[in-house]
Amino acid sequence: MKALTSSLAAIALILGASASAPAQSQSALDLSRLLREEMRAAAQIEDFETAHRMNAAALELQPGHPGLLNNAVLLGAMAGQTEHQFEALETIARAGLRYDLDAAVRNLAQLEAADPERLNAIRAALVENAAPVGQSVAVATPPLPHALIEALAVDNETERLYLGGVAERRIYRVEPFAPDEFEVFAGEDEPIGSIFGLAADRRHGRLYAVEGVVDQTPLAPGEPSGTALLVLDLETGELIARHTIEGAARMGDLTVRDGVVFVSDAEAGRIYRLNGPRAELELYAQDERFASLQGLAQARGALWVVDYAVGLWRIDPVSRVAHLQPSPDGASLIGMDGLVADRLGRLFVVRNGAAPFGVFELVFDDANQLVGLEPVLTGDERLGEPTTARIADDRLFVNADAPWDQFPADGAAPDGPRRSPVILALPIP
Numbered sequence: 001m002k003a004l005t006s007s008l009a010a011i012a013l014i015l016g017a018s019a020s021a022p023a024q025s026q027s028a029l030d031l032s033r034l035l036r037e038e039m040r041a042a043a044q045i046e047d048f049e050t051a052h053r054m055n056a057a058a059l060e061l062q063p064g065h066p067g068l069l070n071n072a073v074l075l076g077a078m079a080g081q082t083e084h085q086f087e088a089l090e091t092i093a094r095a096g097l098r099y100d101l102d103a104a105v106r107n108l109a110q111l112e113a114a115d116p117e118r119l120n121a122i123r124a125a126l127v128e129n130a131a132p133v134g135q136s137v138a139v140a141t142p143p144l145p146h147a148l149i150e151a152l153a154v155d156n157e158t159e160r161l162y163l164g165g166v167a168e169r170r171i172y173r174v175e176p177f178a179p180d181e182f183e184v185f186a187g188e189d190e191p192i193g194s195i196f197g198l199a200a201d202r203r204h205g206r207l208y209a210v211e212g213v214v215d216q217t218p219l220a221p222g223e224p225s226g227t228a229l230l231v232l233d234l235e236t237g238e239l240i241a242r243h244t245i246e247g248a249a250r251m252g253d254l255t256v257r258d259g260v261v262f263v264s265d266a267e268a269g270r271i272y273r274l275n276g277p278r279a280e281l282e283l284y285a286q287d288e289r290f291a292s293l294q295g296l297a298q299a300r301g302a303l304w305v306v307d308y309a310v311g312l313w314r315i316d317p318v319s320r321v322a323h324l325q326p327s328p329d330g331a332s333l334i335g336m337d338g339l340v341a342d343r344l345g346r347l348f349v350v351r352n353g354a355a356p357f358g359v360f361e362l363v364f365d366d367a368n369q370l371v372g373l374e375p376v377l378t379g380d381e382r383l384g385e386p387t388t389a390r391i392a393d394d395r396l397f398v399n400a401d402a403p404w405d406q407f408p409a410d411g412a413a414p415d416g417p418r419r420s421p422v423i424l425a426l427p428i429p
Contacts, residue, residue, distance in 0.1 A: 027269070028061040029291035029309040032068075035061070039071065048079035062310060064095040064332025066354045070104060077107045082114045086122075093125035094330035096373060098355040101126065130356060132379025136426040139397070140174045142182040145418035147172070148216060148407050151253075152388040152399040152423065153198035153207060155234065159392055161423055162207060163399075164195025167216045167407055171195055171209060171237070174423075186237040192230065193217060197253035197263075197388075200234060204259050204277050207232045210251035215409035227251045229263055229274060229281055243281035245272055253338070253388075255296045264293035264305055271296070271305065271315065285315050287322045295339030295388070299347055300368055306336040308353055312362065312370065328363070331373040338388040340396070342428055348376060348396060352385045359389055359398055361429070376429055382422050391428065398424045 039054035052075050059068045069092050076084030085105070092099050101108060101123060111119050140161050149172075151164030161174040162185060170187035186192060186209075193211030200207050209232065213225035227250045231241040252266035261274040262284065269290035274281050284303075291309035298304075303315040305322075311333035312325040327333050335353015342348070347362040358378035365371045377383070377398065384401030391397070400422040406414035 027289050027291045027310075032058040032061045032065075032309075036068075039075075043075065043078070046078075048075055048081075051075050052079065052081070052084060062334060063327045064091075064097070064330070064354070065334045066092075066097055066099075066332065069095070069097070070099075073105060077105070082107075082111055085111060086115065086118055089119075089122045091330065093122050093129065095327075095332040095354075096129050096375075097332055098130045099126050130379070133358070133375040134377035134380075134426055134429075136377055136380060136382075136398070136424040138179075138382065138422055139176070139425045140179040140423040141420060142172065142174050142180060143420050144168075144172065144182060145420045147421070148402065148404070149399060149421040150387055150402045151195050151198040151209070152390055152397065153200040154390040154392040154397050155200045155202055156392045157202050161397070162198050162200065163421060163423075164198050164209060166194040166196070166214065166402075167218065169194055169211075169218065171198070171207075171232075173237075186230075186232055186239065190239050192239075193226070193228070196251065196266075199254050199256040199261070199390075201256045201259065202234065205234045206240070206256075206277060207234045207237075208254055208256055208261050208274075210254050210263055212250040212252070214250070215411075216404075216407045227265075229254070229261065229272070231277065243274060245281045245283065247283075248272070252293065253295045255298060255339075257298045260298075262296050262298065262303055264296055266293055266308075269293065271303070285320045285322060289322065289324070294337050295349070297339045297341040297347055299341035299345040300364065304339060304341075304347060306333075306339050306349060308335060308337065310334075312336070312349075325370045328371045328373060333373070337386070338399075340389045340391050342391050342394075346428075348389055348391075348428075350386050350389050350398065352387065357383050357386055359386070359396065359426075377424070377426055380424070382424060384419065394428050395425045396428050398426075400424045 035054045035058040039051045042051035055071045072088035147165035148167035149163045150166050153162040159176045163172045171185045172182045173185040174182050194217040197210040209230040212227040227248050229243040249267035252264050254263045259276050263272040271285040272281050273284040294306045296305045305313045313322045332354050336349045336351050338350035356378040359376040361374045363372035382400045387402045388399045403419045406418045
């Protein structure tokens with residue numbers, strides 16, 4: 001609470017007292033962006049003290065943000081404040097982030113001269129952060145270079161994989177005995193949107209998918225855009241139902257357990273619930289603090305949702321109030337995308353917005369408090385931009401690379417050939 005208060009005070013200071021009230025209703029991401037604008041403006045006129053304060057206030061709102069931490073290092077160098085640089089570098093090391101000292105720090109020789117022992121300790125910690133963790137095998141490599149696969153689902157019984165395309169509006173199925181082949185499962189006969197999330201429900205024979213529209217979505221002239229939760233037959237791909245809800249912007253991911261589906265809306269700051277295969281989609285939770293909701297999981301007596309910009313939310317099942325989890329021991333919770341729970345209630349998250357990219361376990365104590373972020377799979381050269389993780393037969397499956405960098409929003413051709421998806425699997429540790 002102290003961090004939020006000081007950050008709001010900084011907002012009020014730079015915008016004026018009249019702006020402090022509406023600032024309270026903005027998300028942490030909105031406030032951080034305002035602070036970053038002021039930081040850049042101050043740095044341009046070489047007011048590095050103000051720039052440092054604005055950047056520090058933004059970091060209070062987004063702890064462990066790699067870009068803001070790098071700003072702190074750069075601002076310290078420009079201001080001649082080696083102590084600020086050391087503090088920022090130590091924070092980066094504690095956050096578990098990968099950071100190239102030699103490439104990023106302009107005055108490394110000055111830091112070496114100021115305190116070689118301190119710098120060596122930072123360097124050793126960063127080397128440990130960058131060390132590869134875990135081993136996986138590729139279980140599917142279908143030739144789909146133009147699909148831009150974002151979503152993954154696994155049938156627990158058959159271990160069939162379902163892949164959702166963004167740039168090709170299709171859902172594909174890959175059989176475990178033919179990992180280098182695919183079939184179009186849905187979207188060929190009846191149009192669907194870009195697929196951002198998939199979840200298989202073997203018990204009810206359903207595949208749930210969320211569709212939406214982004215710049216990379218190929219729309220026909222005059223075709224309306226929209227977002228919806230799709231219900232398909234798990235065997236045939238037949239579209240059974242399309243659920244929409246007023247006020248939805250773009251549904252991004254989903255989870256299903258015991259026939260109950262929860263869906264995150266990445267742009268509207270909302271969570272929806274489908275309380276059974278024949279129910280109506282309803283608003284479950286909404287909070288102005290939500291910035292960019294992504295993966296969800298039901299575990300440990302609550303609904304958990306990752307927010308790409310600010311971290312991990314716990315949604316109380318009775319009050320439906322969202323509680324932002326503190327960063328454990330300074331670990332960075334920024335840039336988390338996919339989320340999945342195993343049958344014991346352990347939570348695994350995919351991170352692609354802060355290096356090292358990969359899969360991590362969210363560690364809780366007996367009081368259900370988040371106390372750690374442990375790497376499970378990092379440093380694998382096949383991890384480009386990992387997005388989704390799913391669990392089947394005590395194995396964790398990961399969509400290792402959604403090549404958004406090869407699909408520019410303006411439709412320009414990429415440099416070089418596009419990459420096909422790679423699905424990795426590893427035993428749950």
